[in-house]
Amino acid sequence: MTNIHKSTLSSGNLYIGLPMWQHNHWSQSWFAHYPKSKTQLSLYAKECNTVEGNTTFYSLPNEESISRWKEAVDKGFRFAFKFHQNITHVHQLQHCEEEVAQQLVLLSPLRENLGVMMLQLPAAFGPNKLPVLANFLASLPKWLSVAVEVRHLEFFAKGDAEVALNQLLMGCGANRVIMDTRALFTGPCDSTLLEDVRKKKPRVPVNVIATGNTPIVRFVGNDKDEDNIRCLRPWVKKVIQWQQEGKDVYFFCHRPDNKDAPWLAQQFIDLYNNAAPQTPFTDLSIKAQPEQNRLF
Numbered sequence: 001m002t003n004i005h006k007s008t009l010s011s012g013n014l015y016i017g018l019p020m021w022q023h024n025h026w027s028q029s030w031f032a033h034y035p036k037s038k039t040q041l042s043l044y045a046k047e048c049n050t051v052e053g054n055t056t057f058y059s060l061p062n063e064e065s066i067s068r069w070k071e072a073v074d075k076g077f078r079f080a081f082k083f084h085q086n087i088t089h090v091h092q093l094q095h096c097e098e099e100v101a102q103q104l105v106l107l108s109p110l111r112e113n114l115g116v117m118m119l120q121l122p123a124a125f126g127p128n129k130l131p132v133l134a135n136f137l138a139s140l141p142k143w144l145s146v147a148v149e150v151r152h153l154e155f156f157a158k159g160d161a162e163v164a165l166n167q168l169l170m171g172c173g174a175n176r177v178i179m180d181t182r183a184l185f186t187g188p189c190d191s192t193l194l195e196d197v198r199k200k201k202p203r204v205p206v207n208v209i210a211t212g213n214t215p216i217v218r219f220v221g222n223d224k225d226e227d228n229i230r231c232l233r234p235w236v237k238k239v240i241q242w243q244q245e246g247k248d249v250y251f252f253c254h255r256p257d258n259k260d261a262p263w264l265a266q267q268f269i270d271l272y273n274n275a276a277p278q279t280p281f282t283d284l285s286i287k288a289q290p291e292q293n294r295l296f
Contacts, residue, residue, distance in 0.1 A: 012243040014281060015078055015115065015250045016269065017050035018261045019218075025259035030286050042072040047284050048265070050115060052218075052252050053081030056103070057120065060084060066109050078115030080147075080216065080250060081107060089122050092129065093136040104141070116145040116214050116250065118177060123151040123202070127161035130168055137172040147216045147250075149177035156205045166211055175212035179204060183231040184220040184256070194222065197256045208238060213247050220254040221264045232268050236275045262286050 022040035031043045044051065055061065061069075069079075084103055087096045107114060121133075133148070140146060148169060154161040169176050181201050189195045201220055217235060221228040235251070242249050253265040266284050273280040 011246045013248040014239060014243060014272075015050035015248065016265055016281065017048040017052065017080075017250070017252055018044075018265060019052040019054055019252060019254050019258055020261075021045075021051045023259050026262070029259075030262050030284075033285065039068070039072055041069060045073040045077045047262070049076060050078040050080060050250055050252075052118070053079050056107075057082040057085050057088075060103060060106055063106070066106065070109055070113070073113055075112055077113050078250075079110060079113055080116045080118055080252075081114070082118045082120055088120055092122070092125060093132050097139070100139075104144070111143075114144075115248070116147050116175065116216065118147050118149060118216070120149045120177075121151065123153075125150065126152040127154050127164065130164055134168055134172070137168075137174055145175070145212070145214050146172075147175035147177045147212070147214065149179065149218075151202050151204065153204065156207055158207075162207070166209060169211035173212050175214045175216055176207075176209060178206065178208060178215065178217045179220070180206045180217060180231065180235075181220045182206060183222050183224075183227045186222060186227045186231075187224060191223075191256075194256050210242055210245075210247060214250065215242055215247055216250040216252070218252045218254065219264075219268075221256075223256060223260070225267070228264060228267060229271070232271055235268070236271045239272065240276055 021044040026040065026043075027036075030047070031040065034043050034046075084099065087093065087099050087103070091099070119136075125133075137146060137148075150165065152161075155165050156162065166176065168174075179202060181203055184201055185198060185203055189198060197220075217239075219232065219235065221231070239249050239251060251268065253261050253268060255261045255264050262284055263286060266286060269281050269283060273283075
């Protein structure tokens with residue numbers, strides 16, 4: 001059964017997931033105890049109750065893939081797909097009505113499992129384009145939950161631009177994606193992989209605000225347990241607070257090499273369960289790696 005955390009303590013659901021549902025490494029580690037005949041999505045959905053659908057940012061799946069995804073998850077699982085890059089980066093939300101409609105129609109069989117659509121905007125999308133964002137959000141169907149990720153630095157400066165963005169999102173009932181890369185950029189850059197990931201991920205301030213009822217946190221850790229734990233701890237209190245306010249919270253865990261992301265997710269689960277032992281989130285069925293022991 002997919003783990004949906006909902007209890008008398010908190011009226012909102014907690015969804016914990018990773019940026020992908022399959023990795024070559026997991027068949028020999030995380031999923032080693034499962035039957036080999038199962039697809040990785042069906043195994044992943046037994047462990048986590050949400051996933052970042054980054055695949056739709058790069059290319060749209062065919063109808064057969066959508067059908068397989070639908071069959072692989074139960075009704076409690078939530079996809080957080082991204083709008084295609086043609087919509088966000090090429091057209092920058094203008095003159096793309098047909099492409100938006102095409103993507104939403106394609107994903108419609110998954111509507112029951114569609115938790116949120118993420119709108120990842122390029123760094124060039126600045127304050128002067130907020131009217132474009134407003135028009136785009138207003139054009140979307142009312143049933144669709146949307147989360148917007150911005151990367152222009154003025155949206156993080158606590159000035160007029162950020163106030164305008166937050167007010168726009170609140171007025172539309174849209175969520176602001178919170179990117180936390182503090183752990184990623186902590187400490188020396190001691191590997192080629194880490195250097196490459198640091199170049200790709202945005203180094204932006206962490207502005208903790210829930211502009212809608214479905215806050216999304218994208219937490220990017222590094223390979224040092226102590227750094228990850230230190231940066232994860234404050235999120236536990238905030239997640240519980242949001243749940244108590246009735247919000248459904250999405251918490252996604254990234255590592256420099258995402259083969260290790262499940263162990264980061266388990267660290268967050270350990271911290272969460274220690275803070276709310278009466279309403280525990282189900283552990284992932286993974287064994288602690290030698291360099292990454294369980295916390296409690």
